[in-house]
Amino acid sequence: MAANKFYPRATVRKIVKAHSKRNLSKNADVLIFLDYGLFMNTLMKEATINSKQAGERGISAKSVKKVTELALSKFKG
Template identity: 60%
Template sequence: MAPTLYPRSTLKKIIKAHSNRPLSKNVDILIYLHYALFMQELVNEASIRSKQSGERGVSATSVRRVGERTLRKYKG
């Protein structure tokens, strides 16, 4: 069995608690991958924004500035 980056059973319980629908077998994997892509894009956009602003590194302010736009892209 391959090692996981997150506790699958915990994630499945959280998803079931927030959903009143039946879940497929590997839905937790898809949700985790979607989350990882979101975080990657958020950090990349914040990095670009901070460089444009002349900052030396990524700050919380630069993440907040791009957060809303990135969330809109991933909203389903």
């Protein structure tokens, strides 16, 4: 049975290399993918809290937009 890939490693490596114009270490794409997963988890948790405080039934685009800057600031290096 073939293992399922969560993301195309070669594509991620090409995109990051093109934007940074630097060589990547062997597993840099894995770390980037994991950091992205943590970011999305944080973003959704914050959006859930924001939507509940606003009295909404579900998460709306408005609640996600409100917390995006906060989530981004947590992940800046």
